[in-house]
Amino acid sequence: MTLALKIIWAFISLGVVTVWGLTLNGIVHKIFARVQGRLGPPVWQPFLDIAKNNSIRTAITHGIMFYLGPVFRIAGGIGTYMFIPVLFGSAHFANFSMSGDVLLVMYFIFFGQLGMALGAGEGGHPYSAIAVSRGLSQMTAFEVPFALSVISLALQYHTLSITEIVAAQQGSFLNWTLFTNPLAVIAAMIAMLGMNMYNPFSLVIAPQEIPIGPPTEYQASFLGLLATNRGIFNGAKLVLFMNLYFGGATNLVELIIKTFWIYMFSVFIGAAYPRFRTENSIRFFLKYPTALGIIAVLLFSL
């Protein structure tokens, strides 16, 4: 397949995952509302919000970095997604997975948040500054178990390429990493709780404490861009986790089902818990999930 076709198909799959990620956000709002006994917003509410945010007439900027913050964020999201094979065995939905591996993807996961931090810092709002410090410290905390579990996977499958990791899990569902390397999966799933920033790890956008964190100063099309990226980034994360731990997907239906349930794992926890304090959250991440990750690494390095 020529490079031009690859690029075209990559953008098609990007559109697919954007729509699916935004729909997931709508479903999540619906689920939260149902847990709280409400009817909840319609599932397509995220799309309406994006349309509204782009229809705002005036926009305030605080400088170059303020502009570039959302750009970096969405660049991180797209970059994360571009190097993940979406469907195993499909030449169309393979993105550029042949040229990148897990480490590149993890770098991109960092990248977006760092760019966001810079932009929010230039926003000049004190709550943004506090939230940036919270978010970065928490991110460094939950990256530790995630990296450990990825290392354990690399030791297990003797590779870092996502495609080969997925290929190694094919056959029966007993070949999934979930069953072959459960400790690493548990550590990574707990790290994903921190990534998704639902309770109890919603330190960054804590409405009652620092409303509402980094995007405090962002409005209009900036916010629209951030909301779009939320869809892309969620989708990319879920596809990555599905590929690494849950045996990948061979068709879109399987992808939708698996990513949905992976996401619900953090949503159901978020609906029933209050919020951590920053130091408690960091301690939590550095305690149990890190220990599990280390054990997982040791198991496969022996």
Next chain:
Amino acid sequence: MEQLFKELKHHFAVMELTIKHPDLAFLQVPREQLVSLLTHLRDIKGYTHLVMVTCIDYLEENTFLLTYLLHNYAAKTDLGVQVPLNRAEPVMESIHHLWEQGRVYQRELYEMFGIDFPGSPDVHEPMILEGWQGPPPMRRDFDTKAFSEATYSHRPRDHKEPEEYMKQQLYPED
């Protein structure tokens, strides 16, 4: 109450005692002796709870009647200590060292009645009103109706005075 009043008479020049209920009485004291009396009541007589501090404006007698209401949790009695102040130069000793919330009450009293409490922490800071120009609003000689009509623009309405109208509707006889 009478017993307490007799004991107080030995030390302080307390003026007349008015007993409203068995557990609620008011007495007046000259402003020089107020703080010592409050300290005495708080430390010895067990009136440890400062319920509130308020001021009654007797415009015709040209006095502020500053009222400190104390509560005794043991005997479950209230005692209101009232101090007549001259309306011309209302200055009172501060009690913020006896009760922490005294400074809050004193801030409000300075703002609402213009009673000064020298020594009370940030008593001159504006607490409730912001950018208030004009007399202290809670004084009797401040006419809030005239002030609001002069300051704010009211939405016009049909000129049927509700009070007169309801009177005719309800009590046509008087």
Next chain:
Amino acid sequence: MNDNEIKNPDLSETPEVETKPQTPAYTEWRKDAKTLYNNGLPEEEKDWFCDARPQKARKSVQVIEDFLNWARSQSLWILAFGTGCGAIELRPLVTSRYDISRLGMQPRPTPRQANLIMIGGYVSIKTLKRIVRSYEQMQGPKFVVAVCSCAINGGMYWDSYNTVKRIDEYIPVDVYVTGCMPRPEAVLAGFNKLKELIRAGKAEGQNLYAEKFDWYKENQKQVIKDWNMPDYNW
């Protein structure tokens, strides 16, 4: 060394004369008001704020504008600012019985992202100042719903010395909801009415504020005595 320094004061420095920013009456500087004169601000703060006056927003093609209006009406974000008694009904509004998230509305904690400010009841002078600031910080087409009769004509505080009697002299109001308190159903009806106005393109409070900016400022400065904020804090 030290006592020398203490003995002879350095005559090189001239004593600094404190120049407090004089605040002229609004009408004086209003005539040549290409840019705003942010009076009342300390000198070092004046360059923190831009001096641009609010401009009337340009409209695009009618068809696109209709679609955008529909989108705006479908996701109204309320500024979570309980200005008075009416705020007590904002909480039931987001809970299960009258669930405004069905209508795509949600409370936002920051004025930057909010489109709708709900004036709940009476507005004291101190609150009016914050309302003006919040309203001017809101972006885009912004809408105001004034709930309770106190915001309409003073209500039962018609003779109070600290509450403004009609809020529409200080910020443009789109929809009023009468009553004290209005039931949540009434507030919901007001929100639906606002949606109709937005879809019809009639809720242009932002442009009205930009047009009659001088008049609004004059009214605001008549009641807000200590004006220690920029005149238009976008």
Next chain:
Amino acid sequence: MESLYPPIVNGKAVYDLNSQKYLRVWQGPQHPGVTGNMSLELDICGDQVIKCNTHVGYLHRGFEKLMERRRYINCFPIVCRICVPEPDTNEYLFAAAMEDLMGLEIPEKALWLRTLDLELSRLASFLMHLGGQSGAFGMGTVAQWTIAYRDYVLDLFEELSGARIYHMYMTPGGVRGDLPDGWIAHARKVLDGAAKLLDEIRHVMLNNVLFKQRAVGLGVITLDMVDRYGIVGPNARCTGLKRDVRKDQPYLVYDQLNFDVETETAGDAYSRTLIRWRETHQSISLCHQILDKMPKTGAVHVTLPNVLHLKVPAGQTYVRAESTRGEYGYFMVSDGSEYPRKLTVRGPSYTHAMALLEDLLVGVNIADVAGLMVSLHTYPPEIER
């Protein structure tokens, strides 16, 4: 190396804001973590508060001035506006102060109905507070449940008095009307549902690990602070003191009902929440008792003369009642005319939110400011009136 935090000189932190180490943030008036319309001016170092100033007055309407130029019966509709979430206490206290000055004896059934109304309003206010307490720690679910359930209690008020929020039910000389038909059955259903909801709250909120982790040891009120700051109500009871106006100076029919004062000894936010959770149960049981023991028939109010020209004999009095926040008092002075001479409202939030909060917040992590402030259960409208 020198410490990050500023030196403490006789109780006050000495620091310079212009040195880039400290930050001044405003919480409120437009802030979802601040209860009502008030604002906190916080100086923070890192994420720890080193100084707090409370700013109130955003809701000032000058009630005490307005009442001086209104007749007694015209004062009556505006007193309930003083405290929005719990207006019945104001209504009762205003009526009680008038009756105390006039020497009115109100009929037996009116006493019971007033007690019922007060307890129901306590229930509604407590439900709102529990929701706010959980929401302040980020658990929006319990907040949604309780505030949604509060609406059913408001329905009872609506059937009883015709208004949801401001039910001018307790007029001077009794109450406005008797219970409507079928109200008691409806009320019992709502109360049972509230009891069920409280059990769910215990499982989800009070036994939650993270909630305990954040609330335990937060904002400890010690025993010696109680009298110094004039702390009343649950904030005083959480230090172990048995202080409840309903027991100390029983008003209405509280001496005929059986309940005991809930106390804790820890003095932190968690014990305050526990006390309020138990008192919500207590209000439910009290409502049941009242519905059982209440006389079925009888007059509910005495007929006053022409209320527009009602003259109250000269004198001054102070009446108090136990609201959800503690002792709530009215000090009324009459000079024998148709207008009250002076009427001062003693709101319990007054000292809690001004003097106490400013001192409790020092040294608190900025993440806990909202939780601590809510745990004191302050309502700004009754601070500035």
